[in-house]
Amino acid sequence: MPIAKAFDELQLADGQYRHSAQQVGAWLQEMNSDTLISLNNQASDIFYRRGVTFTVYSDASNIERMIPFDIIPRIIDIQEWQVMEQGCQQRIRALNQFIHDIYHEQTIVKEGIVPSEFVFKNSGYEPWMLGINLDKPVYAHISGIDLIRDQHGQYCVLEDNLRTPSGVSYMLESRNVSQTLLSKLYQSQSVLPVADYPQRLKACLSSTTNKYDPQIVVLTPGRFNSAYYEHAFLAREMNVPLVHGYDLIVENNHVYIQGVRGKVQVDVIYRRIDDPFLDPLAFLPDSILGVSGLMSAYRAGNVVITNAPGTGIADDKSLYPFVPKMIEYYLGEKPILPNVQTYQCSDADELAYVLDHMPELVIKETQGSGGYGMLIGPTSSKEQIAAYRKRLLDNPAGFIAQPTISLSTNPTAVASGIAPRHIDLRPFVLSHGDGTVDIVPGGLTRVAMTEGSLVVNSSQGGGVKDTWVVDTVNGKLSGKQGTAHLGTIQTNHERKSQSSTLLAYENINHNRLILLLSTASYLVWLGRYSERLRYYEQIITRLSNDQCSQTDVDAIVHNLGLPISADADALYDYLANNKVPETIGFIEQNVQDVKGVIGKDTAELYNLIKRLANTGAYRAASLQLYACNASMQQENPIVVTFWQLGQCFESLDCHILMKKDCRECVQKLKEVVNTLPENTRWRELDRLVNQLLKSNQPKDFQSLSGAFSNILQQGV
Numbered sequence: 001m002p003i004a005k006a007f008d009e010l011q012l013a014d015g016q017y018r019h020s021a022q023q024v025g026a027w028l029q030e031m032n033s034d035t036l037i038s039l040n041n042q043a044s045d046i047f048y049r050r051g052v053t054f055t056v057y058s059d060a061s062n063i064e065r066m067i068p069f070d071i072i073p074r075i076i077d078i079q080e081w082q083v084m085e086q087g088c089q090q091r092i093r094a095l096n097q098f099i100h101d102i103y104h105e106q107t108i109v110k111e112g113i114v115p116s117e118f119v120f121k122n123s124g125y126e127p128w129m130l131g132i133n134l135d136k137p138v139y140a141h142i143s144g145i146d147l148i149r150d151q152h153g154q155y156c157v158l159e160d161n162l163r164t165p166s167g168v169s170y171m172l173e174s175r176n177v178s179q180t181l182l183s184k185l186y187q188s189q190s191v192l193p194v195a196d197y198p199q200r201l202k203a204c205l206s207s208t209t210n211k212y213d214p215q216i217v218v219l220t221p222g223r224f225n226s227a228y229y230e231h232a233f234l235a236r237e238m239n240v241p242l243v244h245g246y247d248l249i250v251e252n253n254h255v256y257i258q259g260v261r262g263k264v265q266v267d268v269i270y271r272r273i274d275d276p277f278l279d280p281l282a283f284l285p286d287s288i289l290g291v292s293g294l295m296s297a298y299r300a301g302n303v304v305i306t307n308a309p310g311t312g313i314a315d316d317k318s319l320y321p322f323v324p325k326m327i328e329y330y331l332g333e334k335p336i337l338p339n340v341q342t343y344q345c346s347d348a349d350e351l352a353y354v355l356d357h358m359p360e361l362v363i364k365e366t367q368g369s370g371g372y373g374m375l376i377g378p379t380s381s382k383e384q385i386a387a388y389r390k391r392l393l394d395n396p397a398g399f400i401a402q403p404t405i406s407l408s409t410n411p412t413a414v415a416s417g418i419a420p421r422h423i424d425l426r427p428f429v430l431s432h433g434d435g436t437v438d439i440v441p442g443g444l445t446r447v448a449m450t451e452g453s454l455v456v457n458s459s460q461g462g463g464v465k466d467t468w469v470v471d472t473v474n475g476k477l478s479g480k481q482g483t484a485h486l487g488t489i490q491t492n493h494e495r496k497s498q499s500s501t502l503l504a505y506e507n508i509n510h511n512r513l514i515l516l517l518s519t520a521s522y523l524v525w526l527g528r529y530s531e532r533l534r535y536y537e538q539i540i541t542r543l544s545n546d547q548c549s550q551t552d553v554d555a556i557v558h559n560l561g562l563p564i565s566a567d568a569d570a571l572y573d574y575l576a577n578n579k580v581p582e583t584i585g586f587i588e589q590n591v592q593d594v595k596g597v598i599g600k601d602t603a604e605l606y607n608l609i610k611r612l613a614n615t616g617a618y619r620a621a622s623l624q625l626y627a628c629n630a631s632m633q634q635e636n637p638i639v640v641t642f643w644q645l646g647q648c649f650e651s652l653d654c655h656i657l658m659k660k661d662c663r664e665c666v667q668k669l670k671e672v673v674n675t676l677p678e679n680t681r682w683r684e685l686d687r688l689v690n691q692l693l694k695s696n697q698p699k700d701f702q703s704l705s706g707a708f709s710n711i712l713q714q715g716v
Contacts, residue, residue, distance in 0.1 A: 006422065007153045007408040009074060020077035020470045027185050028072065028411065028418065036413035039071040043177045050600065051607040052173050053229055067170060068463030070412045073178060074423060074445040078192070081441060081469045084155055084427065087337030088145045089437040090327060092429050095160065095314045097330040099139040103129045103310065113329055114322045117346075119313065123367060126275060126310030128282055132299055136433035139308040141204055142270075143429040144444075147337070149408035156405075157337050158424065160323070162307060162315040164272050167444040167464075168197060168428050169230035174444075174466040190471035192441035198237035200430055200438055205238075205268050207433035208304045214267035215514075216240045217248070217257065221273045221289045223592040231272050232595035239512070242596030245273075247516045250293030253300040258517045260638070261677045268304045269294075275309050317400050318344065318366040340405060346397040354401040355392070358385050361401045362454075363392065376454055378404050407454055410465065412447060422448045424456050425467065442467040513636050519594055520642045521712045526590040527646025530625055533583045535654055536575050537622040543572045559658050576618065584613045584621055597639050602631040637675075644672045649708060656701050666693045681711050 010021045017025030047066055076084075101108050102119050109116050119125055144165030146158040175194050178186055205216050220231040222244055235242035241257060248266065249256050256263040271278065277287040282295040297303045313319065321342045324335045343350040343361075354361060358377050365373040375388040392399050409420035427443035445465040446456035456462040539556060542548045548556075548568060557566045564570045591598075591606040605628045612621035632643055648669040655662040670689045676682040688704040 005151060006406040006420065007149050007151050008420065009149070009408050009410045009423070011411075018075070018077075020472050021075040023185065023188055024073060024075055024468075033413065033417040036071060036418065037415070039181050040069065040413050042181055043069045043071055046177055046180065047173065048611065049604050049607060050173065051229060051603060051610075052170070068447075068449050068461075069174065069177065070421075070447055070449075070463055070465050071177075071181065072411050072413055072418070073182075073466045073468045074410050074425075076425075076442070076467065076469045078469055078471045078473055080155070081192075083336065084147060084425075085439050085441075087155070087157075087335070088147075088427055088429050088439055090331065090333060090336050091145060091157065091160070091323065092140060092143050092431055092437055093435075094323065094327040094330045095143075095162065096137075096139055096431060098326045099308070099311055099314050100137050101330075102313070103132065108326070108329055111329075113325050114319070118318055118322070122313050122316055122318065124275075124310070124313035124316045126313070128295055128299075129308070129310035134304075134308070135210065135301065136208055138208065138431050138433055138435075139311045140314065141208060141306040141431050142201070143307075143431070144426045145429060147425045147427065148340070148405060151406050153408070155337055156340050157323070158340055159317060159320060160315040161426070163274065163312040164227075164307070165426070165428070166227040166230055166272075167426055167446075168201075169233045170464045171428070171440075171442065171444040171467070172197060172233075174464055175442075178466040178468075186468075189468060190474070192469040192471060194440050194442050197428070197440045198234060200440060201234065201270075202238040202240070204430040204432050204438065205270055205306060208306060209267050209433070211267050215257070215264060216268045216270060217243045217266055218596075219243055219245070219248075219269050219271040219273060219291075221277065223589075225272070227272065228592070234270075235596040236600070240270075241514050241516060243516060244518065245288065245290045247518050248291045248294075250291060250297050253293075253297045253302050255291065255294065255297050255303045257514060260515045260517055260520045260642075260682065261680060264514055266303055268306065270306050275312060278305070278309060316366055317342075317364055318346065318397070320400070340402050343401040345392060345399040345401060350401075351392075351396050354399075355389065358389060360404060362404050363388065363399055363401045366398055366400055374455070376404065379452070379454075404454070407448075407456075410445075410447065412449070412465075414449075414451075419451065421451070422454050422456065423465065441469040513597065513638060515597065515638050515642070519597055522590045522593040523597075523639060523642040524646035524649070524712060526587060526594060527643040527648075528650040529583050529586045529590065529646075530629060530643075531647045531650035532654075533580065533587065533622055533625055535650075536579050536583065537619075537625075540572060540575055540580070540619075543568055543575075555658065580618045580622060581613065584609060584618065587625075588613075594639075598632070598635055602628065602635060605631050638677070641672060641675050645669075645676070648672050652701070653705070656698060661696075662701075663693065663696060666696075684711070 010025065011017055044066060047069060053066055098108065102125070106119075108114050109119055140162040142165060144161035144167065146161065147155050148158045149155050171194060202216065206214055216238065217240055218231055218235040218238075220228060220242055222228065225231070232242055241247070243257065247258055249258060249263070255266040255269070257266055273289050276284045277289040279290045279292060279294040280287045281292050283290070294303075294305075295309070298305055298309070321339060321344065324339055327333055327335045343354050345351045345354055345363075354363065358375070359380070361377045363375040363377070375384065377385065380388070407422040407424060410423050411418045412421040414421075423445050425443050425445050427439055430438040432438065445467045447463050447465050448454060448456045449461055449463045453461075539548070542552075550566075550568075553568050553571055554566045556562070557564060557571060562571070562574060564574045587606070588610050591603070595603055605624070609621045609624045609628065612618070612624060633640060635643075648665065652662055652665040652669055655665050666689060670686070670693060673683070673685045673689050676685070684707060685704065688700070688707055692700040692704055
């Protein structure tokens with residue numbers, strides 16, 4: 001069955017550019033394909049430098065990939081945006097009321113509007129949440145509503161993402177690229193800004209509790225998660241700790257951070273891990289990502305978890321068809337944004353229709369995400385359809401089906417020139433504790449980079465575009481006006497409430513940094529491996545210049561315990577081909593774990609080491625370390641202290657191994673130890689350093705090393 005002709009986002013049927021896209025159209029007419037490809041390559045290089053990556057779980061190698069970016073922006077007129085904004089606000093208000101209802105009175109089920117089996121048999125329904133009365137009954141604080149535009153130009157909701165929606169970092173980085181590479185074109189337009197999203201997010205998280213200046217953390221499953229870059233990005237931009245489960249402890253139903261200066265109570269957890277992994281005492285007992293006792297603290301009202309556990313039921317695809325009824329039931333309003341027609345395969349009649357029309361439909365798993373487990377009938381082979389039919393018959397309730405909609409297209413730079421590619425849009429919705437709903441003007445436009453493909457997910461080869469909401473009504477906005485623009489259709493009450501929240505956020509001390517025990521450990525090891533790499537590079541340089549005698553080679557091989565013969569060539573090869581790559585790998589691992597506390601410039605410099613190493617240019621990667629070290633010196637003083645602590649300890653360790661006079665190293669170590677936080681276990685090192693300084697004996701170094709290791713193991 002042929003797919004209907006797609007709606008063109010930029011051009012009318014006669015080839016003229018739409019009113020809001022006139023300037024972009026004129027720019028495109030001046031561009032040739034080589035220039036556009038060059039701009040896309042520059043954009044990719046910026047993404048690469050900044051480490052804007054994601055992980056594809058279906059890839060056996062599970063490697064990081066750079067998300068494809070297209071330089072041609074997607075244009076949305078402000079009047080169209082206002083309709084979408086109203087529709088998303090309406091939808092998320094109804095969904096939040098639905099979540100509250102099913103965990104309390106359950107009136108929508110009792111009145112038969114949503115069948116009970118769709119709620120109570122749903123894997124996203126969480127009995128732990130029954131009867132929990134939140135101080136501020138908002139469950140989905142951060143949401144992503146996926147919108148498409150059909151062949152008639154009508155915006156429709158494709159699905160709701162209320163668990164841990166991702167992609168906002170791609171939205172922000174895409175805008176940075178546009179402002180860098182298309183500065184003249186961008187400045188000629190009245191484009192509404194998105195750069196203040198981290199401030200909006202922090203204001204939203206702060207509004208979930210009555211505490212002034214609450215302690216917020218971002219809970220990540222770790223650097224192997226596909227969205228880890230975003231976790232670290234948001235934590236850094238909000239100036240809040242990026243924590244793993246092992247960084248948090250629960251005592252007396254309160255949650256605490258394990259910091260280098262002691263425990264700090266946590267008020268709000270922005271979690272980026274799924275429900276089953278949150279608390280091994282409440283959910284999966286073998287989870288190592290969560291925090292034991294977290295749900296008890298949550299039920300006691302001593303911590304806020306955003307989004308709330310059990311929120312995922314509202315974005316289950318089997319409940320998606322009922323959202324229009326929820327809007328009418330809870331809000332007494334007609335839906336502003338329609339759903340896509342959906343067939344419930346759990347219904348015998350609808351299942352029969354789906355089975356008869358599989359080549360025409362898109363069939364999805366109700367619990368699926370990321371474009372996985374989907375069948376697009378018109379582009380599937382008979383064999384694929386037959387295999388999917390078997391899956392469908394085995395578990396009909398696990399699937400829904402929808403007509404194959406030809407998503408709208410946007411001009412995209414490809415190897416052959418400019419060609420249309422299908423797109424969707426994910427606006428990011430922030431629901432504040434006072435009931436107001438804030439939406440950053442724009443969102444993440446995802447683009448199917450393959451010709452004819454309707455799958456826009458990055459995990460399936462999709463890319464991203466910048467989304468420009470253009471104010472064609474009020475004309476050019478100044479920077480200050482744009483930054484203050486919180487929503488074009490909000491009521492005066494909403495604007496006043498959100499402005500107050502943002503002002504309160506702006507008064508918070510931005511320089512405050514809570515350094516985790518685990519992060520301190522990673523900083524120490526980053527310092528140690530950096531110093532180790534510098535030492536290996538010195539030896540390699542001396543060997544290259546024939547400055548190492550046989551005695552020197554014997555001492556290096558023997559004292560460092562290297563498994564090679566005491567030969568200059570063998571030593572050079574072993575260091576250059578084994579120890580240097582290995583050490584660079586350890587540096588990269590530790591950089592990933594300190595991304596929440598180092599600046600973007602420093603992270604970018606370290607990422608260059610990784611890029612050089614990936615090409616086999618290990619000597620260049622080693623030399624790049626000097627730039628990284630210089631940048632590290634400019635970081636927060638407490639970050640610098642622990643990084644230098646690692647450097648000094650590694651230098652001392654090396655001098656001990658090489659049987660060299662270590663008094664100068666001990667003196668440097670003492671200077672760093674004296675800057676460690678007072679009244680903490682770290683200051684225990686002072687006595688042991690003084691003892692080593694007096695004796696200069698290896699046995700005292702062993703005592704210092706043992707104490708150092710014990711302290712490092714705290715909270716890791």
